[in-house]
Amino acid sequence: xxxxxxxxxxxxxxxxxxxxxxxxxxxxxxxxxxxxxxxxxxxxxxxxxxxxxxxxxxxxxxxxxxxxxxxxxxxxxxx
Amino acid sequence: xxxxxxxxxxxxxxxxxxxxxxxxxxxxxxxxxxxxxxxxxxxxxxxxxxxxxxxxxxxxxxxxxxxxxxxxxxxxxxxxxxxxxxxxxxxxxxxxxxxxxxxxxxxxxxxxxxxxxxxxxxxxxxxxxxxxxxxxxxxxxxxxxxxxxxxxxxxxxxxxxxxxxxxxxxxxxxxxxxxxxxxxxxxxxxxxxxxxxxxxxxxxxxxxxxxxxxxxxxxxxxxxxxxxxxxxxxxxxxxxxxxxxxxxxxxxxxxxxxxxxxxxxxxxxxxxxxxxxxxxxxxxxxxxxxxxxxxxxxxxxxxxxxxxxxxxxxxxxxxxxxxxxxxxxxxxxxxxxxxxxxxxxxxxxxxxxxxxxxxxxxxxxxxxxxxxxxxxxxxxxxxxxxxxxxxxxxxxxxxxxxxxxxxxxxxxxxx
Numbered sequence: 001x002x003x004x005x006x007x008x009x010x011x012x013x014x015x016x017x018x019x020x021x022x023x024x025x026x027x028x029x030x031x032x033x034x035x036x037x038x039x040x041x042x043x044x045x046x047x048x049x050x051x052x053x054x055x056x057x058x059x060x061x062x063x064x065x066x067x068x069x070x071x072x073x074x075x076x077x078x079x
Numbered sequence: 080x081x082x083x084x085x086x087x088x089x090x091x092x093x094x095x096x097x098x099x100x101x102x103x104x105x106x107x108x109x110x111x112x113x114x115x116x117x118x119x120x121x122x123x124x125x126x127x128x129x130x131x132x133x134x135x136x137x138x139x140x141x142x143x144x145x146x147x148x149x150x151x152x153x154x155x156x157x158x159x160x161x162x163x164x165x166x167x168x169x170x171x172x173x174x175x176x177x178x179x180x181x182x183x184x185x186x187x188x189x190x191x192x193x194x195x196x197x198x199x200x201x202x203x204x205x206x207x208x209x210x211x212x213x214x215x216x217x218x219x220x221x222x223x224x225x226x227x228x229x230x231x232x233x234x235x236x237x238x239x240x241x242x243x244x245x246x247x248x249x250x251x252x253x254x255x256x257x258x259x260x261x262x263x264x265x266x267x268x269x270x271x272x273x274x275x276x277x278x279x280x281x282x283x284x285x286x287x288x289x290x291x292x293x294x295x296x297x298x299x300x301x302x303x304x305x306x307x308x309x310x311x312x313x314x315x316x317x318x319x320x321x322x323x324x325x326x327x328x329x330x331x332x333x334x335x336x337x338x339x340x341x342x343x344x345x346x347x348x349x350x351x352x353x354x355x356x357x358x359x360x361x362x363x364x365x366x367x368x369x370x371x372x373x374x375x376x377x378x379x380x381x382x383x384x385x386x387x388x389x390x391x392x393x394x395x396x397x398x399x400x401x402x403x404x405x406x407x408x409x410x411x412x413x414x415x416x417x418x419x420x421x422x423x424x425x426x427x428x429x430x431x432x433x434x435x436x437x438x439x440x441x442x443x444x445x446x447x448x449x450x451x452x453x454x455x456x457x458x459x460x461x462x463x464x465x466x467x468x469x470x471x472x473x474x475x476x477x478x479x480x481x482x483x484x485x486x487x488x489x490x491x492x493x494x
Binding site: 011012013014015017018019021025026027028029030031032050053054056057058 | 150151191194195196198199200201202203204430431432436437438439440442443444446447450
């Protein structure tokens, strides 16, 4: 189970960072989603699913595929 | 589906047998619930055909899944203001739609370009940082209310002033101006004002914000206006006039909606002993309760709106290209296929699937601020005034049937 976010779709409504602050925050400057940890723990999974459901821009996805080995994970934005 | 969840007994037929669709907006038969015609049987997914004030037609979409799908579908629906077909509830609304220059009335890509300049001001980290200040503002207002003694109108003594003081702290507008700001917001959000008044007040508020921008350029502060000036206006990404139009939108939205939710939410808590006991005894209960109250009240009644760009099938009806639609947030938030016993306030509901803040790219920019304000307000009221009660019978409370944002005009309370 792996989370992916689409920064271009994001409208900065902040639902994800409100629902699952351990997984998502909002970038300074433009409020766009920052994925803090792409792989939620078992305890966090329901919140991740709720964030996906709540996102008004449908900018969060959950995939079953593991992290691609090469693409050194665009999600892990330096903070 | 079992009808037992419905507190009120009847779900009437949606459209009377007549050639002319019913006039919209509908009147509420009960101030605590959406109008009967918007309350649909679980298996009835058809949007309603309605007649508008000028004789034109529009659709009203009431299903939760339908409302969300349409608001998320920018490819097939446009929300651009003042385009042919975009439905309105008054002639005054036509006038303010025509004058609107803020991103609330734009489609993409323009919408996102402007909105992104403002999102960080309302981001979760920013609002969390503001929370202690919001709590102080609530405490100070309640101190003054307690000092003045009962009875008091909670709307005037607290609900109006609280978001005004918070917006004043965030934006940098002088607090003394809040009556003017609220007057301008009411002139836009009413159902009875003339187009001339609505247009004049909209222009006055933008002109006010333009003067505020110029004042902050002279005397910077630790506030939204100064930050947007430095980050977006001075580098040339945003003109002062564009900022003034967006600023007027932020002022209107920030003052009026939260104030109405505080008044309605307090009334509902006072009428519900179980909810009240739960909120008073468990700090963790407030957060889901606020979203449940938002779902139940859904104060924004006649927005959002869209125009179909192509022919689309919605709930068994064909919506033609060019047709206008109201997406009824209040109806969607009572959809019995999504919310079990939708007419009951259940603070144990664990999802924020309600659409009180809308959905799609235009979903409320200030929703985190609103949630925090409401949590802080209800928590402070219940803590400071544990014996709070209505000072008049429920039947004497005047509801905002004359406004697009629903609420109470006054809430006389004692303690």
